[in-house]
Amino acid sequence: MPKFDLYDGHRDLMAHLKGFCSKMRGAGGKEELLMAYFRLSLRGTALEWYTRQDHSIWYTWDDLVQAFACHFQYNHEIVPDRLSLTKIEKKPSESFREYVFRWREQAARVDPPMKESEMVDYFLQALEPTYFGHLVSAICKSFNEVVKMGGMVEEWLKSNKIMSYSAIKTTTQAIQNVEENFHPVGESYTNLFHRLRQLDMLRPIESKLPNPPPKNLDYSMSCEYCSGTLGHDTEKCWHLKNAIQELIDTNWIEVQTPEAPNINQNPLPIHQEINMIETVH
Ligand SMILES: [Zn+2]
Numbered sequence: 001m002p003k004f005d006l007y008d009g010h011r012d013l014m015a016h017l018k019g020f021c022s023k024m025r026g027a028g029g030k031e032e033l034l035m036a037y038f039r040l041s042l043r044g045t046a047l048e049w050y051t052r053q054d055h056s057i058w059y060t061w062d063d064l065v066q067a068f069a070c071h072f073q074y075n076h077e078i079v080p081d082r083l084s085l086t087k088i089e090k091k092p093s094e095s096f097r098e099y100v101f102r103w104r105e106q107a108a109r110v111d112p113p114m115k116e117s118e119m120v121d122y123f124l125q126a127l128e129p130t131y132f133g134h135l136v137s138a139i140c141k142s143f144n145e146v147v148k149m150g151g152m153v154e155e156w157l158k159s160n161k162i163m164s165y166s167a168i169k170t171t172t173q174a175i176q177n178v179e180e181n182f183h184p185v186g187e188s189y190t191n192l193f194h195r196l197r198q199l200d201m202l203r204p205i206e207s208k209l210p211n212p213p214p215k216n217l218d219y220s221m222s223c224e225y226c227s228g229t230l231g232h233d234t235e236k237c238w239h240l241k242n243a244i245q246e247l248i249d250t251n252w253i254e255v256q257t258p259e260a261p262n263i264n265q266n267p268l269p270i271h272q273e274i275n276m277i278e279t280v281h
Contacts, residue, residue: 004020004041005020006042008043009045017068017069020034020038034061035058035064038068050068080107081110082110085122086126104143120138120142124138129165135153188235190235193225196253201252201253202243204228205225217230219231
């Protein structure tokens with residue numbers, strides 16, 4: 001009696017069938033013998049499946065193999081090709097190293113084998129945008145160097161030295177959403193602030209830099225509304241935009257924008273800003 005490798009329903013079924021047949025051939029395997037012994041090469045879910053079947057409908061070995069292959073075909077091993085390598089993504093739960101290991105395992109199975117430069121090429125294409133952006137310059141380097149750089153990017157992400165692409169996207173979208181919620185003022189926020197300040201409707205607010213200040217703070221900009229606080233300019237100041245929006249929402253000021261021309265068809269061109277805003281109260 002040949003000693004079979006037992007198939008549990010999870011591995012490559014073609015490999016199992018080949019192995020089984022070659023062992024049976026050694027034992028002078030006829031079709032009836034193949035059918036009789038096949039059961040002995042199964043265990044676990046595969047054996048469970050086998051015992052549940054109606055064996056009376058299997059007249060030939062082919063019938064049995066067909067039923068077996070139909071049921072377990074999802075295990076038929078697909079050898080990765082070059083393109084499929086670019087679709088192996090890093091799971092959020094795995095470290096960069098684990099991901100590289102998994103990716104490289106698949107890359108090793110590609111036929112014909114890849115050169116190192118080709119492997120780097122495909123690996124970069126598989127990376128998510130954050131890693132891709134930081135590693136694309138490594139295109140001419142060795143695979144190991146790329147892996148080392150990837151590890152660094154992972155560290156930077158963890159220590160918040162860099163922002164992930166998806167976080168940047170979310171932030172940008174959030175900013176856009178907020179900006180869309182601001183009523184267009186038809187002139188620059190800086191100008192509007194100057195005029196509202198003259199009318200004593202807005203005064204600069206106390207604003208302090210967070211301590212420690214953000215690493216990427218741009219010290220060349222300062223905001224008049226935030227009493228000269230560095231890092232952003234008056235035009236982009238959220239506090240100012242919010243304050244002006246508040247004045248609009250509470251009807252303290254009325255802004256007439258080119259999109260919403262004033263009802264008297266005021267013929268003055270829009271750059272005559274004094275006509276763009278009226279104090280209601
Ligand atoms: Zn400000």
